[in-house]
Amino acid sequence: MIHMTNVRIRYPDFDLAIDDLTLESGMTVVVGRNGSGKTTFLELLSTGIEPDSGEIRYGGMTVKEHLPLIRRNIGFAPSEMELYEDMTPRGFLQYMAGLKGLGDTSETGEWLKKLHIEDISRKPIGRLSQGQKQSVAVAQACLGRPLALLLDEPSSHLDSLERKYLMALLTQYAADRLVVVVTHELGEWDQRADRILWLDSGRVCFHGTQKEWTAGLPLNVYSGIIAAEQLAGIEERNLVRCSIREGKAHIRMIGELPPPGFKQERPSLEDAYFIRRLSQPFVSH
Numbered sequence: 532m533i534h535m536t537n538v539r540i541r542y543p544d545f546d547l548a549i550d551d552l553t554l555e556s557g558m559t560v561v562v563g564r565n566g567s568g569k570t571t572f573l574e575l576l577s578t579g580i581e582p583d584s585g586e587i588r589y590g591g592m593t594v595k596e597h598l599p600l601i602r603r604n605i606g607f608a609p610s611e612m613e614l615y616e617d618m619t620p621r622g623f624l625q626y627m628a629g630l631k632g633l634g635d636t637s638e639t640g641e642w643l644k645k646l647h648i649e650d651i652s653r654k655p656i657g658r659l660s661q662g663q664k665q666s667v668a669v670a671q672a673c674l675g676r677p678l679a680l681l682l683d684e685p686s687s688h689l690d691s692l693e694r695k696y697l698m699a700l701l702t703q704y705a706a707d708r709l710v711v712v713v714t715h716e717l718g719e720w721d722q723r724a725d726r727i728l729w730l731d732s733g734r735v736c737f738h739g740t741q742k743e744w745t746a747g748l749p750l751n752v753y754s755g756i757i758a759a760e761q762l763a764g765i766e767e768r769n770l771v772r773c774s775i776r777e778g779k780a781h782i783r784m785i786g787e788l789p790p791p792g793f794k795q796e797r798p799s800l801e802d803a804y805f806i807r808r809l810s811q812p813f814v815s816h
């Protein structure tokens with residue numbers, strides 16, 4: 532469990548302020564617009580940056596007193612992790628295992644397999660694709676099975692099948708540990724996230740379960756089919772999804788009332804994000 536109290540980070544053009552937040556075991560998905568402070572939040576949790584004020588407790592321990600122990604129990608994969616280009620994934624993981632003080636490096640093979648990078652494990656990292664490098668970054672974070680796994684957009688370069696495998700792997704990992712994932716692809720986490728954390732302008736706007744996230748929304752979700760030429764009558768901002776097939780537009784949209792013939796749908800995590808964003812008062816940056 533990680534607990535943040537009165538945490539502040541002040542940059543010249545941005546500040547992050549978290550008064551009271553507890554992250555518990557399970558999968559927490561962090562969302563928010565660009566520049567809302569998600570990476571800063573993850574860097575804080577990872578102990579990579581120190582708050583200007585306030586306190587973060589890891590299972591009751593503070594960084595001041597127990598930094599090495601806390602770091603041993605955190606696995607962190609930043610979004611664009613700097614990897615040693617001349618090393619191979621296997622060599623890099625063994626090196627990281629050494630740094631983390633893991634005696635048994637056989638675990639490196641396990642993560643290479645689980646992240647599906649075993650076949651490229653002897654190629655220099657510099658010659659890997661973005662997606663393969665991303666998997667190496669996630670693998671190093673998992674080494675030692677840390678109690679808290681912090682991942683910044685871990686699937687942004689992965690193909691859809693690898694994304695699915697990664698979701699399954701992380702869901703399993705989160706069964707008895709704390710996993711925090713920053714993502715812009717909230718739709719992928721339907722039925723997988725235990726909690727959603729929504730940051731905006733460096734503030735926590737929402738922290739709660741999937742059920743709470745999708746409940747009590749000020750707008751509804753509708754689906755329906757209209758002639759493609761009628762599409763112009765629907766405001767772009769209200770469209771969640773639209774595909775045109777045989778002259779018909781198949782639509783998922785949000786609104787107060789359904790257009791004629793549309794039926795109401797249960798909001799997905801992503802629908803709820805759109806609704807919450809659209810219903811927010813405009814904040815200039």
Ligand SMILES: Nc1ncnc2c1ncn2[C@@H]1O[C@H](COP(=O)(O)OP(=O)(O)OP(=O)(O)O)[C@@H](O)[C@H]1O
Pocket residue numbers: 542543544545563564565566567568569570571572
């Ligand atoms: N080291 C720094 N010095 C000054 N400002 C910074 C620093 N790091 C981040 N910021 C600012 O803090 C704000 C939040 O950045 P952050 O990267 O945390 O946002 P984000 O939500 O992760 O964005 P994105 O979704 O685009 O990745 C931005 O305005 C950014 O310019």
